[in-house]
Amino acid sequence: MGSHRRPAQSGLDRSARGSTVYILSALTATTAAGLAAAPAGAAPQDRPSGTRAEVDRLFEQAEKATEAFNQAGEHADKLRDDLADLQDSVARGQERINTMRGALGSLAGAQYRSGGIDPSLALLLSSDPDNYLDKASVLDRLTTRQAGELTALQRAQRDLSQERAEAARKLVDLERTRKAVARHKRTVEDKLARARRLLDALPPGQRAAYDRASRGGGRDGIPDLSGVGEASSGRAAAAVAAAMSALGKPYVWGANGPSGFDCSGLMQWSYARAGVGLPRTSQEQRYAGRRIPLSEARPGDLVAYRSDASHIGMYVGNGQVIHAPYPGAPVRYDPVGMMPVSSVTRV
Structure with missing residues (x-):
């Protein structure tokens, strides 16, 4: 993709969503800790391995819901822009119709003053046939112009009616999208709260193991990428530098910087610093x-x-990616093989 693309704008209003997502991030901050031995006789789902699997599952589901939240938010932003453009167009169309109606009124007045009566009767009554013929010529031109203006007015009224109907449809779609955003938001909150409760229930000495396990990279089929290598382009190098500047910033779902990020938000923000606009969601970014x-x-x-591209990171060399992992884990480096890789994209 060329660097001619404009830097992407932020999705949902950051100030509107900021307080909620930062509170959620704080609530889930304990997830950076790990696991210890479970008490004897614990049920399988209460043992460390069972807890790890359940927390991973909840985080994965929350991440999928987060990307759906981002997509719905982006769609809502586009609908708002479209609706604003339509409303402006409707206002301009109404203005034009008012002007055209005024012009038609003036033409009608001119027609009346030019002798808008039966032509044969007007000729019989005229004491100056030459003057009458001059007036008739003007009247004919006015009538032709009036017909044209009337046709243009009718067309403008049809266009305005269509734009008003389209604006009404956009408004309905926007309301539906707002509900979808709220629904995805509730899903994310529910998954994160459940994961936090599971982790909070573990003995303190066990929590660090969860973080260590989440950073594993020993998967089959991962090629040797120990060489640092160079960025594929100047804009890629600039994006890497931007992503590195975000190291240590908190994971905040639904956020795309500069003080917090979710996974796709970090990618979008980093490439925007390089002058390249990326879509908002990880599914679109791939x-x-x-x-390659x-x-x-x-x-x-x-x-x-993952097969659905519900998580995304940026390769930085030496077999490492930089990414926003999950709530409680800040932007950091991890092995490229930390999860199943579904695709690699060169921007």
Whole structure:
């Protein structure tokens, strides 16, 4: 993708969503800790391995809901822009119709003053036939112009009616999208709260193991990427530098910087600093450039995870990615093989 693309704008209003998402991040901050031995006789789902699997499942579901939340928010932003443009167009159309009606009124007055009566009768009554013929010529031109103006007015009224109907449809769609945003938000909150409760119930000595387990990279099929390599382009290098500047910033779901990020928000923000606009969601970002094999990855390439691309990071060399992992875990480096890789994209 070329660098001619405009930097993407932020999705949902950051100030409106900021307080909620930062509170959620604080509530889930304990997830950076790990696991210890479960008490004897604990049920399978209460043992460390069962807790790890359940927390991973909840985080994965929350991340999917977060990307759906981001997508719905982006759609809502577009609808708001479209609706504003339509409303402006409707206002301009109404103004034009008012002007055209005024012009038609003036033409009608001119027609009356030019002798708008039966032409044969007017000729018989005229004491000056030459003057009458001059007036008739003007009247004919006025009538032709009036007919044209009337046709234009009718067309403008039809266009205005269509734009008003389209604006009404956009308004309904916007309301539906707002409800979808709220629904995804509730889903994310529920999953994160459940994961937090599971982790909070573990003995203190066990929590660090969860974080260590989440950073594992020993998966089959991961090529040797120990060489640092160079970025594929100047904009990719600039995006890597931007992502590195965000190291340590908190994971905040639904956020795309600068003080907090979710996974796709970090990618969008980093490339925006390089002058390149990326879509908002990880599912869309995987198509934002040319697909390449993982073995050819270079710094700045986007690495999408899981079959549905519900998580995404940026390759930075030496077999590492930089990404926003999950609530409680700040932006950090992790092995590229930390999760199943679904695609690598060069922007």
